[in-house]
Amino acid sequence: MTMNPTNASLSGSMQSPRSQSSQPFLSVSVTDPVKLGNGVQAYISYRVITQTNFPDYQGPEKIVIRRYSDFVWLHDRLFEKYKGIFIPPLPEKSAVEKFRFSAEFIEMRRQALDIFINRIASHHELQQSEDLRTFLQADEEAMERFRAQESGIFKKKPSDLMQIFKDVQSKVSDVVLGKEKPVEESTPEYEKMKHYIFELENHLAEAQKHAYRLVKRHRELGQSLSDFGKAVKLLGDCEGNALGKAFSELGAKSETLSIKLQKEAYQILMNFEEPLKDYVRAVQSIKATIAERANAFRRQCELAETMKLKEINLDKLTLTRSDKVAEAQHEYNELKVESEQAAQTFETIVRLMNEEMVRFQEQKTKDMGIAFHEFAKGQARLANGIADAWRSLIPKLESCSSS
Amino acid sequence: MMDSEDQGVEEAHLYASKEEMENLVLDDPLSSKSYSNYRSAVSTLSDNQHPLSPSIAVTPADSDPLLAPPHYGEFGNPSAPDNSYIDPPSYGDAIFSPFNENNGNDVNVVDSPSQSSGSSPSFSRSSSGSEYLKITVSNPVKEQETSNSFVPGSNTYVTYLITTRTNIPDFGASEFSVRRRFRDIVTLSDRLAESYRGFFIPPRPDKSIVESQVMQKQEFVEQRRVALEKYLRRLAAHPVIMKSDEFKAFLQVQGKLPLPTTTDVTSRVLDGAAKLPKQLLGDSVIAPNEVVQPAKGGRDFMRLLKEFKQSMVNDWGSSKPPVAEEDKEFLEKKEKLQELELQIANASRQAESLVKSQQDMGETMGELGLAFIKLTKFENEEAVLNSQRVRATDMKSLATGAVKASRFHRELNAQTVKHLDTLHEYLGLMLAVHGAFSDRSSALLTVQTLISELSSLQSRAEKLEAASSKIFGGDKSRISKLEELKETIRITEDAQHVATREYERIKENNRTELERLDRERQADFLNMLKGFVVNQVGYAEKIADVWTKVAEDTSRYVNDDST
Numbered sequence: 001m002t003m004n005p006t007n008a009s010l011s012g013s014m015q016s017p018r019s020q021s022s023q024p025f026l027s028v029s030v031t032d033p034v035k036l037g038n039g040v041q042a043y044i045s046y047r048v049i050t051q052t053n054f055p056d057y058q059g060p061e062k063i064v065i066r067r068y069s070d071f072v073w074l075h076d077r078l079f080e081k082y083k084g085i086f087i088p089p090l091p092e093k094s095a096v097e098k099f100r101f102s103a104e105f106i107e108m109r110r111q112a113l114d115i116f117i118n119r120i121a122s123h124h125e126l127q128q129s130e131d132l133r134t135f136l137q138a139d140e141e142a143m144e145r146f147r148a149q150e151s152g153i154f155k156k157k158p159s160d161l162m163q164i165f166k167d168v169q170s171k172v173s174d175v176v177l178g179k180e181k182p183v184e185e186s187t188p189e190y191e192k193m194k195h196y197i198f199e200l201e202n203h204l205a206e207a208q209k210h211a212y213r214l215v216k217r218h219r220e221l222g223q224s225l226s227d228f229g230k231a232v233k234l235l236g237d238c239e240g241n242a243l244g245k246a247f248s249e250l251g252a253k254s255e256t257l258s259i260k261l262q263k264e265a266y267q268i269l270m271n272f273e274e275p276l277k278d279y280v281r282a283v284q285s286i287k288a289t290i291a292e293r294a295n296a297f298r299r300q301c302e303l304a305e306t307m308k309l310k311e312i313n314l315d316k317l318t319l320t321r322s323d324k325v326a327e328a329q330h331e332y333n334e335l336k337v338e339s340e341q342a343a344q345t346f347e348t349i350v351r352l353m354n355e356e357m358v359r360f361q362e363q364k365t366k367d368m369g370i371a372f373h374e375f376a377k378g379q380a381r382l383a384n385g386i387a388d389a390w391r392s393l394i395p396k397l398e399s400c401s402s403s
Numbered sequence: 404m405m406d407s408e409d410q411g412v413e414e415a416h417l418y419a420s421k422e423e424m425e426n427l428v429l430d431d432p433l434s435s436k437s438y439s440n441y442r443s444a445v446s447t448l449s450d451n452q453h454p455l456s457p458s459i460a461v462t463p464a465d466s467d468p469l470l471a472p473p474h475y476g477e478f479g480n481p482s483a484p485d486n487s488y489i490d491p492p493s494y495g496d497a498i499f500s501p502f503n504e505n506n507g508n509d510v511n512v513v514d515s516p517s518q519s520s521g522s523s524p525s526f527s528r529s530s531s532g533s534e535y536l537k538i539t540v541s542n543p544v545k546e547q548e549t550s551n552s553f554v555p556g557s558n559t560y561v562t563y564l565i566t567t568r569t570n571i572p573d574f575g576a577s578e579f580s581v582r583r584r585f586r587d588i589v590t591l592s593d594r595l596a597e598s599y600r601g602f603f604i605p606p607r608p609d610k611s612i613v614e615s616q617v618m619q620k621q622e623f624v625e626q627r628r629v630a631l632e633k634y635l636r637r638l639a640a641h642p643v644i645m646k647s648d649e650f651k652a653f654l655q656v657q658g659k660l661p662l663p664t665t666t667d668v669t670s671r672v673l674d675g676a677a678k679l680p681k682q683l684l685g686d687s688v689i690a691p692n693e694v695v696q697p698a699k700g701g702r703d704f705m706r707l708l709k710e711f712k713q714s715m716v717n718d719w720g721s722s723k724p725p726v727a728e729e730d731k732e733f734l735e736k737k738e739k740l741q742e743l744e745l746q747i748a749n750a751s752r753q754a755e756s757l758v759k760s761q762q763d764m765g766e767t768m769g770e771l772g773l774a775f776i777k778l779t780k781f782e783n784e785e786a787v788l789n790s791q792r793v794r795a796t797d798m799k800s801l802a803t804g805a806v807k808a809s810r811f812h813r814e815l816n817a818q819t820v821k822h823l824d825t826l827h828e829y830l831g832l833m834l835a836v837h838g839a840f841s842d843r844s845s846a847l848l849t850v851q852t853l854i855s856e857l858s859s860l861q862s863r864a865e866k867l868e869a870a871s872s873k874i875f876g877g878d879k880s881r882i883s884k885l886e887e888l889k890e891t892i893r894i895t896e897d898a899q900h901v902a903t904r905e906y907e908r909i910k911e912n913n914r915t916e917l918e919r920l921d922r923e924r925q926a927d928f929l930n931m932l933k934g935f936v937v938n939q940v941g942y943a944e945k946i947a948d949v950w951t952k953v954a955e956d957t958s959r960y961v962n963d964d965s966t
Contacts (some may be wrong), residue, residue: 021838038516106782203778210771217764231753237748238739243925246932358788365794369960372801376953379808383947390939397933401926 026052026121028136030066030114033106043067044106046113050136058137065140068093071113073147077131078120083292083345085126086360088119089281104266108274115278161369162190185297193357201283208276213267222261242400249396253389264382268375275371279364286360289353296346303339310335365369538640538654539566540632543624544582560584561624563631567704569655571800573646579655585610587653588631594649595638600842600905601912603835603920604644605637642919706852713852715941730910736917737840744833747826754823758816765812772805797957804953815942822938825931829924843913845904855900860895864888 001138032047048061052393071090078087091112094100229251236247310332317325541564548558562582569577592607607775608630615623639645782795867888871881 096942192785192787199781200706204776205783207771207774210767210774213767214764214771217760217767221757221760221764224757228750228753228757231746231750235743235750237745238743239925239928243928246929250932286624337748358790361794362792365790365797366558366960368794369797369957372797373954373957373960376801376804376950376957380947380950380954383943383950387940387943387947390936393936394933394940396935397929401929402935 022053024052025058026050026054026055026127028114028117028121030110033110035101042101044101044109046110048117056133062137064136064138064143066135066143068109068113070143070147071116074120074131074135075116078126078129079288081129081131082126082352083296084104084289084349084356085123086282086286086356087126088116088123089278089285090116091281094275104269104308111270111274112278118350183298183301185294197283197290198287201280201287204276204280204283208273208280211268211276213274215273218261218265218268222258222265223316225254225261226258229258246393246397246400249393253393257386257389260382260385264378267378271378272371272375275367279367282360282364289349289356293346293349293353295325296342296349300339300342300346303335303342307332307335307339434804534571535569536571536645537568538635538639539568540635541566542566543628546584560586561627563628565635565654571646574651574655576655581654581657583653585627585631588634591649591653594836595644595647596648598647598910599644600846601839601909601916602641602643603832603839603916605634605641606831606834606838608634610740613763707858710848713855714848733910733913740833740836744830747829747833751823751826751830754826758820758823761812761816761819765809765816768805768812769809772802772809775799775802775805778802778903800953800956804949807949811942811946811949815938818938819935822931822934825927829927832920836916837890839909839913839916843906843909846902846909850899850902850906853902857899859894860888860892864892878942 025110027050029049030046030388031049033044034046035042037043045065045067048064048066050064051060053060070210075087075090077277078085091109092107094105099105120129120132126132134143138146231251232247232254233251236251238244239247314325314328314332317328543561543563545564548560562584564580566580567574567578567584588607589610592604595604608627611623611627614626618626638650644650725877735763779795779798779802782791786792786795864885867881867885871885874881
């Protein structure tokens with residue numbers, strides 16, 4: 001279990017699982033990735049350890065085995081049930097076969113899943129979810145059954161989501177252009193928020209791209225230093241005497257620094273680039289919620305429209321004393337209930353989103369603050385290491401020239 | 404890569420506030436130079452880098468901020484508000500300030516070897532006090548060929564202004580200029596090759612016929628100007644050549660370059676051709692001193708043929724050549740040098756790739772910084788909640804750090820290029836060594852040819868003598884033939900003596916040059932290493948400071964753990 005700083009700030013409401021306090025806590029960790037299965041069917045399983053004193057949960061500690069698709073199941077269930085809440089994002093499904101079982105990828109995914117589950121566990125509403133309880137407590141066969149059941153019914157295909165995004169985006173621009181689109185929410189605050197989210201994603205994606213490139217640059221520089229070191233050593237062998245020794249030592253230092261650079265590359269990948277990617281995912285999750293809100297709004301409007309029509313119809317029928325009045329009245333009543341529900345749903349989403357935005361911004365400020373800090377520390381450490389390594393050569397070089 | 408950064412710079416100008424701009428503007432000339440070809444980088448650097456002296460090859464002592472703090476402000480970014488430029492001296496400064504006492508803008512300032520500014524072509528280490536010979540090539544001008552030509556404007560060529568400043572009395576003046584065209588450089592190079600066989604003569608710039616067609620005229624002329632300057636400076640750094648008549652004439656004599664007949668290759672060839680029939684008949688009109696020149700240079704066909712035959716004998720013949728290369732020490736040295744050359748070439752290649760990586764690092768760091776500047780601006784503009792403003796501040800701290808670090812990475816790299824360029828310089832010098840060694844072997848071949856020629860002439864003479872002594876009273880025709888033969892033998896003996904003397908002379912030149920090469924190489928490489936290391940230390944310290952500050956700015960996120 002890697003307790004990186006991002007983790008530490010997000011894990012559960014309390015830190016110590018062994019505390020006897022009566023404060024409710026729920027602390028989860030995702031650990032021990034293990035490759036199971038063979039060939040194309042191969043996958044990674046994780047140990048999910050839950051420590052809690054929640055009433056419906058088993059024991060002080062429970063351990064289950066889960067795989068990536070179990071996490072996806074949980075995410076989708078929460079997305080369906082808690083409209084308006086920004087569901088914590090999942091790490092991507094990797095398409096590249098070769099990369100899927102690399103140590104780096106596995107660790108990145110494990111870290112991301114750990115963060116994912118802990119964010120849910122520390123969200124005051126989401127942590128109440130039954131699906132979460134299932135996920136954390138059910139045995140493996142039961143989990144598999146649940147997972148198989150739900151696929152297809154609730155799961156929105158990515159293409160559907162894409163369409164929704166496109167609709168939302170086009171509607172934003174339509175409003176800006178002044179086109180009349182009555183079935184769309186358009187308060188100035190909400191417009192501003194949508195615009196903010198869409199722009200934010202672009203900016204973040206760019207920052208993340210450069211962060212990723214920076215990781216590569218560290219690796220490349222490490223490689224160059226290693227090659228240079230080797231070449232310089234060979235040159236030293238040719239020269240012999242004091243100069244030869246100087247070359248050799250320089251070459252050796254160069255190789256040492258190469259290792260430091262590779263290490264730093266990994267650190268940047270895990271503690272800087274990954275949090276930025278996570279930020280992008282979070283923004284995408286908000287976009288999905290925006291799409292849900294649009295749906296809810298549309299439904300509410302449609303129902304309101306339909307109700308109006310039904311009302312007119314009902315009045316007409318009443319006046320003509322038609323025998324269809326009772327039926328029509330019944331329909332109308334049902335519709336009224338639905339309409340009220342739809343309005344309620346929509347309002348809940350609006351309320352939740354406002355709360356979530358505040359929470360989101362605070363959380364991101366903290367996440368980024370930690371990421372920046374770790375990055376800066378790492379860079380400073382690297383630079384100091386480089387300075388120290390080269391500096392140690394100076395007295396030797398000095399003595400060479402005086403001899 | 405370059406484009407996005409330039410674009411980023413533009414955007415930074417558009418969006419950043421004035422204060423941000425002062426801190427973060429990336430307008431140093433380095434930012435738009437690609438280091439994919441670090442060879443050209445060195446030449447561009449010597450032009451653009453140092454505003455004070457645009458055409459002086461900048462040595463590390465000049466513009467390395469560690470060794471020359473007073474110069475620092477002029478080079479790179481002129482925007483002063485960034486205080487890192489006037490930081491207190493780093494460790495590097497403290498250790499090396501005595502090192503740069505003779506720091507000036509003078510190339511070729513000569514003191515003791517260890518104090519020479521090593522990397523760029525300033526290898527002058529003559530022991531005679533502080534001589535200097537500073538050459539600048541500038542002001543390319545298109546000129547017209549004055550010969551009669553039917554098509555006006557067809558024969559144009561470029562001349563360059565060659566300015567020399569010196570305190571060496573041999574030159575008779577302290578500052579003078581001439582105009583020369585590329586053809587003159589070729590002539591100079593050829594003449595030096597003739598006169599200084601056995602010496603390590605720096606190779607001249609290529610004729611670059613293809614490039615002159617393909618490249619833009621301006622670019623090509625500039626490239627050539629730089630190459631010429633480097634070449635002349637290398638010549639000036641050679642303790643013997645710098646005082647040669649040829650070099651002096653080249654630098655000083657006004658007007659078209661004189662072509663004295665004694666050393667003119669063309670007239671020698673013509674003379675040679677005229678003498679050819681006589682040579683074929685064995686007539687002795689060969690001036691012995693002509694033997695001094697290698698056969699390959701001229702068109703002395705007969706000689707060429709003979710020497711070729713001899714080299715065949717040497718290679719395939721079972722008999723040992725009359726004068727073998729016996730100098731074991733020399734052969735060992737030669738082998739070692741070949742190995743050395745291989746390793747220098749390898750190291751030079753890896754140095755290029757290191758430089759590229761450093762450059763890329765700097766650029767990507769800069770791009771990261773710019774991306775965060777945009778984010779900062781965005782959050783500030785769109786902020787609804789305070790947490791956003793706080794984040795914007797944190798982002799700004801990171802962005803500023805990244806941009807500063809980026810600048811340092813690229814400055815570091817500019818210096819690294821200059822230091823490691825020493826490797827490349829020595830590769831060029833290895834070419835000169837090859838030349839000197841081939842002078843030696845061709846001189847040896849001449850000697851060997853003459854020796855075997857002599858022996859065959861002598862055996863002919865013996866046979867003639869034996870034959871004519873059998874005839875009582877002598878054989879008038881045979882006797883006269885014998886007389887002629889003996890005359891030829893005498894001349895050939897003279898020629899052989901001259902050739903042997905020449906060979907010994909070249910051997911001696913080789914030897915002294917090898918000593919000089921070893922001495923200077925040790926010093927130059929040591930300087931290169933020192934410069935490289937000190938440079939790395941200095942910039943790493945600066946970069947560490949930048950990031951330490953950012954870490955401090957964001958330290959509250961780690962100390963304060965409450966969720």
